[in-house]
Amino acid sequence: MNVTRTMKHITYVLALLLMVASGVQAQEIKARATLDRDTILLGDQIQLNLELEQNIGPKIQFPQIPDSIGKSIEVLERTPIDTIKMGDRRIMLRQDFLITAFDSGPHPIPPVWFKLKYDQLTDSVHTNSLSLFVQVPKVDLKKGPADIKKPFDAPVTLKEIAPWLFGGILIAAIIFLLIYAIRRRRKKLPLFQKPPKPKEPPYRVALRKLDQIKEEKLWQHEHVKEYYSRITDTLREYLEGRYEVTAMEKTTDEIMAALKYDAVKLDEKSYKQLKEILELSDLVKFAKLIPVEDDNQMTLANAYFFVNQTKIEEKLPEEEEKENDEDNGDEEVTIDLSDKKGRRKS
Template structure:
């Protein structure tokens, strides 16, 4: 009986061992299948990434710097336009020695291949400990046709050197800082300030001086005064065009003519004709030698006396007297106006034009 029970127990142990062995084999097979699938997936992804030309690169603009110098660190990736890229998150401190001072947003640019896009992100880094530092690769996350994976950049080495110290010279005095030369940008505010202060002082003194002289601070330049004969001839033209004697305004007509002549006489000869009677004005001309010849004196005398008869004696002159009076007024102004001064240049030009005209006429005759 005991022998039979021993055999049964032995058989049960063998069965349990076989069951445990089969279960272990199945578990190992499952792990192997998962591992193979993962390798196959990664292998296919790598092949697909290479076919899509995805390349990540890390580089420095200088691999050798002095302590405290700054250097640019670039992360670049070339990828097809239909692939989404996520740049790695670079910490503020790399390898606990290298400090990231500044980072710029990723910049995109076209490549020779129209389907490939280049993206670059720049970092300004520095280091205050000498030594050689191997910056590790950074991993870019990529989305390739819905499949998420990562691709690494290469690693780069940064060599940081300290300043060489000459120990043979011994202690030396501390040198004072050099004064930087002044630039125009620095002195411009002072120059403008001095100019503004000077302008304020000048304006203050000028205003005090003008105030003491009872003059306004600013005056508008007066328009140059027109010559007396120009004004007189313009007024006579106006009177001629109005023809007041044809509108039964004979008195007004003669008043306008004589007033024009009297203002002209005041400006031209400094005779107060507007305040004098006709006889007093004529007497002033007679007492001044060589101002008027007999002809002009006779014409102005005839005009003034006729105008007095019309204005004060209600005399009605003949129609021809109206035209004759206006003619006498024009003659008096034109004969007594100042002679025009011809500049030497104008005289030379006129002489040359005259000579050229004579030469042309002579050539025409010879032809």
């Protein structure tokens, strides 16, 4: 008898401990249900949120919400269960449901039950109950039947027009390239070509050719006629570029007559030197004159002098850019009061 009583006492104590442990565990777990708002119009959609706050450890079985709650509330969408860490070894499990109703009046949402298992204990916890009230839109019966409202035009976004915009630009570019290619082909020109180089100033071309003639030493190698022909051709080309005189097609007399115009503004010394070069060259080329060595040297020297005296300094774009980079400041001008002359100081 004593043994039987002892076993009963032990059973009662274990049951009491289990009840206490279950109660403590239930206090650590909090379940709640919320709605975005408790009143909607017929057919509106709102969110039903289920949240379960607990310590890390117990295994929770989320309830399977059917496609309808009660007789009138429909479940349209549901999100996956999300886990949110809250600190102090506590977490929150959350799931959202998109619901609607098409019957007016109050619609109760009963509590939702969660099953939990902790060690060898099995228990359950439930949320609070909710109520959703559905209203019918107010209709003015005095106005009679009204037309169905047309759907609102949604604003056009950049994402919608981007394919059409870029497609139009691409088509326009293709048409332009086709027209460009056809025109170039009709003119027998290459489809793509480099831009022309800036024209070199006439005096540079002339000085470079005179340097070449000097280096080749034509008259020293008994090519006197070619020597004078090359010098006069160089000067004629220079006159065409510098004074726009068609010197290549004119005789010496015609060239000298053209250079007497006021528009040319050729000084007397340069005019005389050019005339001597051209007349001597004519004698060598056509009269078979054999000039002396001094005449050969003087002719080339006079050609250099004529070009340098009559040239106009024209700088190429790359030279102007280089000079601008090297220019570190403006020049200063000081005045010497003793002789009233300006002295430039860099």
